[in-house]
Amino acid sequence: MSRTRIKICGLTRPEDVRAAVEAGADAIGFVFYPPSPRAVDIEQAAELAALLPPFVSSVGLFVNARQDEVDAVLARVPLQLLQFHGDEAESDCARHGRPWIKAARMRPGVDLLEFSSFHPRASGILVDAFVEGYGGGGKTFDWSLIPDGFGRPLVLSGGLDADNVTEAVRRVRPWAVDVSSGVESAKGIKDAAKIAAFIAGVRHADG
8 A cells, every 4th residue: 555645734833843744744734714723824834834844745725715815825835735625616726826635525415526526627635524614623524425436636634533543544545634633732732742643543554
């Protein structure tokens, strides 16, 4: 099996960025959605992104942001990937000149193959639990809603933590996993031990 990639999302402090990098994260996510308790402004994100060494990607999470809002972030923050969690159309996601992924909010009745077909230029599809409003709710969803042989890079999110990520990776075999609340001591405050345990759980599943 290929190695499952790991993204730690919603980082707000330098020490959390360093802990994630030291533990072996492949990507760090910054939330540009003001209602979120994990949101950062442009200056914060620029300072945090400057801490990343080569080959650790910076990802920006947006929810129904205007084009000028995204472009203002890109002018200051060196994001390698954009992550869209709202009701953005394909054209909204593709107009910024960066690779991007689109989040599907999973619940019974959601056809992931159909959803994927609406976003053919996405680098991958992220699957998360459906919650009221937007953003992560720290809840898992029924992984059987993911069709067999999905055929595109799949990022598994939603309620993952060190206790369930090994089973999740073994069952779903995603390209990557994405975690936020599952490695926190409080909203927006990451826990270095939880990050390390989470990444160890992914590696255990990879064998």
